[in-house]
Amino acid sequence: RLIDSICKPKDLILTAAKLGYSGITLTDHEALCGHVEWLQLEKELKDKELIPKDFKCGLGNEIYLVNERTPDEKQQYFHFILIAKNTEGHRALRELSSGSWLKSYRYRGLERVPTLYNELENIIKKYPNSLIGTNACIGGYLGQKVLELISEEKNNNIEKITDIKIEIDHFIKWCKNLFEEDFYIEIAPGTSKDQIMFNSRIKSIASFYNLKMIIATDAHYLTAKDRDIHKSFLNSKDGDREVDDFYHDAHLMDDEEAYNNLKEIYSREEFDLMCKNSLEIMNKISNYDIFHKPIIPEVKVFDYPVQEDNYLIPYPTLFKLKKSNNLQERAWVNECLYSLKRKDLYVKEYLERLEIEADVLTYISNKLENCLYSYFNTMQHYIDLFWSCGSIVGPGRGSACGFLSNYLLGITQLDPIKWELPWFRFLNKERAELPDVDIDLAPSKRPIILEAIRAERGELNVVQVATFGTTSSKSAIQTACRGYRSELFPKGIDVDIAQYLSSLVPSERGITRTLNQCLYGDEEKQFKPIQELINEFNQYPGLLELALGIEDLIVRRGQHASGVMMYNNSPYETSALMKSPNGDITTQFDLHRSEELGDVKYDYLVTDICDKISVTLDLLVNDGYFK
Numbered sequence: 001r002l003i004d005s006i007c008k009p010k011d012l013i014l015t016a017a018k019l020g021y022s023g024i025t026l027t028d029h030e031a032l033c034g035h036v037e038w039l040q041l042e043k044e045l046k047d048k049e050l051i052p053k054d055f056k057c058g059l060g061n062e063i064y065l066v067n068e069r070t071p072d073e074k075q076q077y078f079h080f081i082l083i084a085k086n087t088e089g090h091r092a093l094r095e096l097s098s099g100s101w102l103k104s105y106r107y108r109g110l111e112r113v114p115t116l117y118n119e120l121e122n123i124i125k126k127y128p129n130s131l132i133g134t135n136a137c138i139g140g141y142l143g144q145k146v147l148e149l150i151s152e153e154k155n156n157n158i159e160k161i162t163d164i165k166i167e168i169d170h171f172i173k174w175c176k177n178l179f180e181e182d183f184y185i186e187i188a189p190g191t192s193k194d195q196i197m198f199n200s201r202i203k204s205i206a207s208f209y210n211l212k213m214i215i216a217t218d219a220h221y222l223t224a225k226d227r228d229i230h231k232s233f234l235n236s237k238d239g240d241r242e243v244d245d246f247y248h249d250a251h252l253m254d255d256e257e258a259y260n261n262l263k264e265i266y267s268r269e270e271f272d273l274m275c276k277n278s279l280e281i282m283n284k285i286s287n288y289d290i291f292h293k294p295i296i297p298e299v300k301v302f303d304y305p306v307q308e309d310n311y312l313i314p315y316p317t318l319f320k321l322k323k324s325n326n327l328q329e330r331a332w333v334n335e336c337l338y339s340l341k342r343k344d345l346y347v348k349e350y351l352e353r354l355e356i357e358a359d360v361l362t363y364i365s366n367k368l369e370n371c372l373y374s375y376f377n378t379m380q381h382y383i384d385l386f387w388s389c390g391s392i393v394g395p396g397r398g399s400a401c402g403f404l405s406n407y408l409l410g411i412t413q414l415d416p417i418k419w420e421l422p423w424f425r426f427l428n429k430e431r432a433e434l435p436d437v438d439i440d441l442a443p444s445k446r447p448i449i450l451e452a453i454r455a456e457r458g459e460l461n462v463v464q465v466a467t468f469g470t471t472s473s474k475s476a477i478q479t480a481c482r483g484y485r486s487e488l489f490p491k492g493i494d495v496d497i498a499q500y501l502s503s504l505v506p507s508e509r510g511i512t513r514t515l516n517q518c519l520y521g522d523e524e525k526q527f528k529p530i531q532e533l534i535n536e537f538n539q540y541p542g543l544l545e546l547a548l549g550i551e552d553l554i555v556r557r558g559q560h561a562s563g564v565m566m567y568n569n570s571p572y573e574t575s576a577l578m579k580s581p582n583g584d585i586t587t588q589f590d591l592h593r594s595e596e597l598g599d600v601k602y603d604y605l606v607t608d609i610c611d612k613i614s615v616t617l618d619l620l621v622n623d624g625y626f627k
Contacts, residue, residue, distance in 0.1 A: 025058030036593035079136035089130035094576035189258035220250035229549035232483030292598030297566035301331035339408035394440025442610035465563035476551035
């Protein structure tokens with residue numbers, strides 16, 4: 001997923017439009033992680049008139065189909081393409097992909113995320129007429145079986161030929177029954193021996209089953225001119241990689257290049273018909289409505305009676321909340337007022353401050369078309385749960401301590417009026433957005449806490465947030481040096497030289513300059529070009545182009561240090577799940593893109609001091625200092 005492609009989403013869309021495409025579909029290897037950015041870029045590029053208004057960006061997934069999950073060397077992972085036709089189709093992709101990730105495993109150091117045939121069947125039955133399928137590249141089941149058939153036909157092995165034809169027949173009929181008119185035979189305009197043999201033999205098979213054919217390019221780099229950059233990127237990796245024949249044609253092509261690669265097998269009329277079939281797929285794709293306003297996780301709260309409290313008439317917002325028909329609003333105001341009484345703070349100064357905060361919360365709730373009170377009720381509920389799990393909870397961080405209501409609900413532990421903390425730094429009407437409250441927990445208790453939340457909300461309704469790491473300018477230089485090949489450097493540029501080159505890239509306050517800033521300067525930031533680095537690049541022809549092509553690629557994934565997403569019903573309503581390298585369940589989207597889908601993050605930080613305080617308290621209790 002992250003080790004054999006150098007395509008960046010924006011460049012992919014722009015290149016497709018430049019080559020004359022009417023649209024392009026993103027089908028990463030068992031990953032939906034790029035889908036949010038993909039649709040955002042489509043809108044952005046259309047707004048800037050950089051691509052046509054009728055250009056269509058589709059969403060898909062390249063899955064690995066297997067009969068059963070058997071982690072052994074005999075297991076084959078057959079590629080298969082799925083494309084969402086609509087919003088429901090994207091929901092189907094999210095569910096199917098998540099299920100495969102949850103059952104993923106490692107074998108000989110490789111992460112395997114296969115999908116069972118019956119799992120695909122079940123998802124299509126659940127969401128009929130929502131997915132388009134193709135046989136994918138020659139790494140798919142059909143591709144492998146056709147190549148086996150060709151081999152046996154050369155040997156004239158009648159028995160094996162018959163067996164393979166039966167297997168092909170079963171697979172194609174399975175696809176036709178499953179997808180009906182939404183299954184297509186895919187060929188690639190490649191020039192490898194296997195691809196040419198497949199393209200030739202599949203022609204009669206598609207005709208026999210009356211299946212429409214399409215042309216698809218497996219774009220691991222943008223165009224042929226980027227082949228050397230891609231090759232260098234692969235060469236920089238540990239282990240042996242196929243970098244020549246295997247990826248020779250793995251790029252976007254215009255009609256002329258694609259036809260020239262296919263004209264020995266297909267006539268111009270046949271080529272045009274396959275292009276027309278591709279447009280048919282595009283026209284089957286409708287808009288994806290996957291972006292949502294924040295969906296705040298809710299908890300069950302006490303059903304306080306609806307009542308008019310005349311004492312609160314001077315405080316109109318509090319007065320309205322007490323008689324609100326909204327359960328969450330009534331819970332918030334009653335909990336706050338009871339807390340004021342318990343703390344002997346039920347006085348004008350505190351009520352006025354609470355009125356201000358309630359007014360702000362109501363205003364932002366209306367702006368966001370949401371109930372912000374739910375957020376704080378949920379936070380209060382889980383703060384109580386953290387304590388019950390044996391964790392110390394920090395007194396509060398930053399601006400959240402300025403809200404009196406947070407103190408009254410036990411979310412923070414500092415009285416903001418006593419300590420003269422301003423409320424407006426936390427939330428105000430000029431910045432109508434969801435709050436961000438950071439909570440400190442004991443590291444040793446965090447797994448227990450997450451398990452307790454899962455027991456309450458459901459196993460998949462609390463997950464950690466994915467993160468993705470990119471190649472910085474320094475890293476891009478070092479990667480380019482490892483992958484660089486020439487007569488003088490047949491095994492790459494020496495690591496000491498690579499380290500020296502990357503050391504010439506300046507960093508200010510932890511922010512490393514980009515290669516463009518090093519080469520051309522940055523007038524706004526008053527950066528001048530780094531001439532010494534430029535001179536060094538000039539000693540290695542082509543190295544700069546390699547580094548520029550590798551810079552800012554996504555090369556690793558992880559999980560947010562504290563961010564947790566919770567869901568009311570199912571994560572699949574908005575998101576998709578996967579596993580981080582350490583096996584924890586995370587979202588498939590990073591924080592900001594998850595929030596675009598409607599997810600709401602809660603920050604549960606871990607700090608060692610909380611564990612130390614817990615241990616100290618336990619020791620004091622054990623020694624009888626207090627009970």
